[in-house]
Amino acid sequence: MxxxxxVALERVGKRFSTGVEALAGIxxxxxxxxxxxxxxxxxxxxxxxxxxxxxxxPPSAGSVRYGESGLARHLGFVFQEPTLMPWAxxxxxxxxxxxxxxxxxxxxxxxxAETLAALGLAGFERAYPRQLSGGxxxxxxxxxxxVTEPRLLLLDEPFAALDEFTRFRLxxxxxxxxxxxxxTVVFVTHSIxxxxxxxxxxxxxxxxxxxxxxDLPVELPYPRDGALRTTPAYVEQCRRxxxxxxxxxx
Amino acid sequence: MNDRIARxxxxxxxxxxxxxxxxxxxxxxxxxxxxxxxxxxxAETLWRDGPSLLGSLLVTLRITLAALAAAILVGGALAILFxxxxxxxxxxxxxxxxxQVTPIVAIAPxxxxxxxxxVFLSLLVCAxxxxxxxIVANTxxxxxxxxxxxxxxxxxxxxxxxxxxxxxxxxxxxxxxxxGVRISGGxxxxxxxxxxxxxGTGGADTGLASRILEAGYRLQMARLFAALLLLAxxxxxxxxxxxxxxxxxxxxxxxxxxxxxx
Numbered sequence: 001m002x003x004x005x006x007v008a009l010e011r012v013g014k015r016f017s018t019g020v021e022a023l024a025g026i027x028x029x030x031x032x033x034x035x036x037x038x039x040x041x042x043x044x045x046x047x048x049x050x051x052x053x054x055x056x057x058p059p060s061a062g063s064v065r066y067g068e069s070g071l072a073r074h075l076g077f078v079f080q081e082p083t084l085m086p087w088a089x090x091x092x093x094x095x096x097x098x099x100x101x102x103x104x105x106x107x108x109x110x111x112x113a114e115t116l117a118a119l120g121l122a123g124f125e126r127a128y129p130r131q132l133s134g135g136x137x138x139x140x141x142x143x144x145x146x147v148t149e150p151r152l153l154l155l156d157e158p159f160a161a162l163d164e165f166t167r168f169r170l171x172x173x174x175x176x177x178x179x180x181x182x183x184t185v186v187f188v189t190h191s192i193x194x195x196x197x198x199x200x201x202x203x204x205x206x207x208x209x210x211x212x213x214x215d216l217p218v219e220l221p222y223p224r225d226g227a228l229r230t231t232p233a234y235v236e237q238c239r240r241x242x243x244x245x246x247x248x249x250x
Numbered sequence: 251m252n253d254r255i256a257r258x259x260x261x262x263x264x265x266x267x268x269x270x271x272x273x274x275x276x277x278x279x280x281x282x283x284x285x286x287x288x289x290x291x292x293a294e295t296l297w298r299d300g301p302s303l304l305g306s307l308l309v310t311l312r313i314t315l316a317a318l319a320a321a322i323l324v325g326g327a328l329a330i331l332f333x334x335x336x337x338x339x340x341x342x343x344x345x346x347x348x349x350q351v352t353p354i355v356a357i358a359p360x361x362x363x364x365x366x367x368x369v370f371l372s373l374l375v376c377a378x379x380x381x382x383x384x385i386v387a388n389t390x391x392x393x394x395x396x397x398x399x400x401x402x403x404x405x406x407x408x409x410x411x412x413x414x415x416x417x418x419x420x421x422x423x424x425x426x427x428x429x430g431v432r433i434s435g436g437x438x439x440x441x442x443x444x445x446x447x448x449x450g451t452g453g454a455d456t457g458l459a460s461r462i463l464e465a466g467y468r469l470q471m472a473r474l475f476a477a478l479l480l481l482a483x484x485x486x487x488x489x490x491x492x493x494x495x496x497x498x499x500x501x502x503x504x505x506x507x508x509x510x511x512x
Contacts, residue, residue: 083399
């Protein structure tokens with residue numbers, strides 16, 4: 001790969017003002033176009049790491065370097081909760097990042113319509129978040145992150161609160177969109193199955209303070225779809241990862 | 251369905267029983283009307299004196315609405331100012347509290363002396379002092395209660411201070427602001443009446459408080475009750491109107507205004 005990493009972390013550590021050490025000595029280079037999962041148990045600092053990558057929290061040690069200038073303006077972020085504005089319709093919520101960038105409604109309307117359609121939200125433009133199910137709200141949240149056509153998409157356990165059925169559907173939809181556009185993705189999760197299904201690379205973190213325990217490529221070819229979940233190769237990958245995790249956490 | 255009937259019928263039944271008990275007591279004990287007039291006499295007086303009382307009510311109402319408008323403008327502006335600078339908030343907020351906890355009957359004479367030629371203005375200022383605090387306190391809380399993740403999102407997208415205020419903090423604060431306005435509406439009415447009580451103004455353009463005082467001096471208790479009734483009805487009307495406006499503004503999204511599914 002001739003291109004440098006889109007984002008590179010060097011010896012990144014984070015200690016909160018309470019004295020709790022959340023992360024220590026994280027070295028991580030994210031290759032452009034990759035789908036990287038940060039996998040670890042609750043409280044291992046993976047969300048903190050994501051916030052540091054996004055520039056929402058400063059690291060207390062080490063450095064974060066973006067591979068291209070202006071990347072900070074081309075980030076998409078999806079939180080654990082849908083984090084929508086309850087007073088605004090679906091359309092207005094997705095329009096938000098463009099509006100903040102000074103884009104006029106008429107100019108970006110086609111782009112918004114396209115993004116909504118890609119996430120199965122066509123026809124829900126005028127609905128308010130309160131009227132939607134948890135899964136649909138999360139779709140709006142993802143649409144809002146994608147509408148700016150980000151070069152780096154950061155997702156913080158976006159599907160953790162959803163039922164498994166909805167979660168599978170959203171996994172497949174996200175995968176389908178990524179296979180089409182190939183933005184770089186950093187995806188935080190505590191689900192082994194989810195990370196193997198989606199990612200090209202999995203970084204496993206230990207509990208507090210979070211350190212990198214393992215850094216593995218996922219040797220399953222793209223394009224993938226829902227059928228992958230029943231293949232022996234997928235099951236084998238999950239089994240190996242699971243064994244590695246339980247060995248390390250013991 | 252049953253619940254909705256009960257919601258109206260139950261308090262109505264209590265009211266009717268209370269009035270019957272009151273009238274019976276007055277008749278059995280042969281209480282003179284200057285001690286306690288019966289509800290029938292009050293109703294009759296209200297019907298007879300209504301037009302003259304209504305003129306006074308209008309004066310009180312004008313002061314009330316002007317004070318509420320001033321409370322909304324100044325209270326809202328102060329809250330926005332506080333949200334811009336934490337230093338400003340901690341410097342000024344204690345004084346807002348002091349103004350709030352000092353009894354208005356104690357400050358009113360001063361204000362009336364200072365503004366002695368402007369009766370309307372002095373009453374307005376008194377009513378405003380009583381009314382503005384809930385709006386400042388609630389709106390400040392609301393402006394600071396925006397979803398933390400949304401605040402981060404605005405930061406991520408490089409939103410300016412003004413954009414964050416306009417598109418995030420103000421809408422987040424709206425339900426809090428409206429709750430404050432609903433409280434202030436009632437307080438403005440109380441402030442207007444109390445201020446007039448203290449001012450004890452005579453003359454043509456005086457409010458309901460003056461009618462109540464006069465009626466008290468002349469032992470016209472039925473007229474006093476009629477005036478009280480008008481005041482209470484006005485207070486309820488203001489509250490209902492403000493609740494209606496609140497539902498119009500946030501009814502489509504805020505939890506407080508949505509029907510609960512059983």
